[in-house]
Amino acid sequence: MKKVAAVLLIVSIIFSLNGCHSAQTNGTTETTQAATTATEATQIVTTPPTTETLPQETVPPETEPVFIPEWTEEERQRLWTPLCESFIYLRDLDMSTIVCQVPLGAELLLHEWQGKFALVTYNGRQGYVTANYIKPLDTEYVTKRLTVLSPATQYTYDQMLADMAALQAAYPDTVAVSSIGKSELGRDIPVMLVGNPQAPNHVLMQGAMHAREHFTAWLLMAIMDHSLSAKLLSDNVCYHVIPMSNPDGVCISQSRTLNGSQTEIYQSDLSCGYTSYDSKTYAQKWKSNALGVDLNRNFPSGWEESLEHPLPSSERFRGSSPLCAAESKALADYTQGRHFSATLSFHSHGSVLYYAYGSKQPVNDLSYSLALAVQQPTGYRPIGGYDGTSGAGYKDWAIDALDIPSITVEIGSNNTPLEDRDLYNTFARFEAFIPAIDQWLND
Ligand SMILES: [Zn+2]
Incomplete structure (x- = not known):
């Protein structure tokens, strides 16, 4: 040829x-x-x-x-x-x-x-x-696969709300938007239900729990936008999509601006020798919620052992008690009230899938099979055990306390926040993601 x-x-x-x-x-x-x-x-x-x-x-x-x-x-x-x-x-x-x-x-x-x-x-x-x-090679590759969203690596909270409303207007029978609760600074944490609410399977997907990993919010919205426009959704499953679990933190990272208590946290980290960043870089790399609690270290499973940072910080402070943060409490309450078939937490970076916590079965085996299903279209490699959180993460708790097969999806290659160059391959990897989840649910 x-x-x-x-x-x-x-x-x-x-x-x-x-x-x-x-x-x-x-x-x-x-x-x-x-x-x-x-x-x-x-x-x-x-x-x-x-x-x-x-x-x-x-x-x-x-x-x-x-x-x-x-x-x-x-x-x-x-x-x-x-x-x-x-x-x-x-x-x-x-x-x-x-x-x-x-x-x-x-x-x-x-x-x-x-x-x-x-x-x-x-x-x-x-x-x-x-x-x-x-x-x-096709310069319209991403845009022609989306109906509402535009390509963006600095996806804001306000833009997400506008896109959710636009998706709901475009697909009134398939998309419903509500809130799982409020952040520490009073922002609604929206959840978008996509699919048949009466479906036998319900899957929770959440992103931007870590502030600087805000590209995951755009990706989750883009996955749903593409799946709706390409008619990839089946009646078998309803997706509960929480693209931005930590909206206050995302605003800190994207604005590169510290306010009030965050300035005090920065001074504390400086005096402890925990950071040498200038304040703008420190804010951009912020992972925690507005009060300096790392939400993915604030869940009950493994919380006692999770002691990486003793004080409120831009990352790795577990909080004063499990679920003390408004955002993790809202997510836990929302998860507990429903019978999810799976949860998927989107973080960056690493291009890997973390699927294990503890040794409970069959939930750990099912989590592994979910990771294998996601590996098919994305090429991300499943990795067991340590997931960068040392326990106390959402995925750990969903597996350990609720027996829900759960994985953490680490998108991106080299840096967080992700660079513009990460958008194309990351988007393309997830084009066939929804059918892969559907297939896993059917197996
Ligand atoms: Zn993360």
């Missing part, structure tokens, strides 16, 4: 370097256009993507001819392209050996996601590229 164009590397490199600036300009334009429909608060920050940096000596000289493939129509739907300034690396199937450089504008046929990598075919050869250094 593929013919050799007999173009030597030197030509391809010259071509790629010549194409570098115009391709980069196109990439920036695309991002800006995508954001113009959103409010300023939800615009994608157009930070120029950087090129992967690896030791230069690990890059072998490219001496092979470049194949110009003739894609089928089905394959054209799976074409991705480098998202960088000049080139990315193609790794061998062992993931560590670098095979060649992939220039800007190159066409990569996507096969599957695996952890932080994507398995692709480039130049007639399969190999791995870093997942957040590629984007779909």
Whole structure:
């Protein structure tokens, strides 16, 4: 199917370097256009993507001819392209050996996601590229799969409320919005029910419990928007989606602003030597609620042993008692009052799935099978045991106290808050997520 164009590397490199600036300009334009429909608060920050940096000596000289493939129509739907300034690396199937450089504008046929990598075919050869250094060749890939939402890595509380209302208006028979309670600062914590309320299965999904991991709120909303518009939902399940369990914290992280008690917490952390960040960076990396309680350390299971930080802080303070925080109490009350078939907590980052807590059965085995079901479309790898919280997390409590199969989904690769470059692969991994959950419920 593929013919050799007999173009030597030197030509391809010259071509790629010549194409570098115009391709980069196109990439920036695309991002800006995508954001113009959103409010300023939800615009994608157009930070120029950087090129992967690896030791230069690990890059072998490219001496092979470049194949110009003739894609089928089905394959054209799976074409991705480098998202960088000049080139990315193609790794061998062992993931560590670098095979060649992939220039800007190159066409990569996507096969599957695996952890932080994507398995692709480039130049007639399969190999791995870093997942957040590629984007779909089709610049409308994300927007054409969404009806209400716009692409955003700074997804605000107000935008979420507006999008929930718009989804409810667009799908009045399938979407209902209510509140699970109020945050410490009095913000409603909305829950969006998607699907048949009389369904035999109910699944809870929650995100942005950790403030700086606010991209999970956009992702959960995007998953539901896409699933509604693509008609992926079945009558078998009703989803209870709480995209932003910690709205006060998200506002702190996104505004990079500390108020009142947060300023005192910052001073305390500074004096304890717990942080050396300036106040804006400290606020941006905030994980806790507005009072300095880490909500994912405030749940009863394992709370006694969870003693990482003795005082209110931007992260890792468990609170004065289990469920002392308004947000964790609201989430616990909402979970306890219903018979959920599963809970999924969305955090970042790591590109992994945590599924275990304690040794109770069969809930731990069922959690593992849920993780395997989610691994299928996302490529995130299941990991048992330690989930970064040392117990006292929501998932731990749902497994331990309520016997609900539960997992933590850690999206993103390298940094939190996520970068703009993480949006494309993260969104694409979850396109077939809802059918995978449906299948798991049926098995
Ligand atoms: Zn987290």
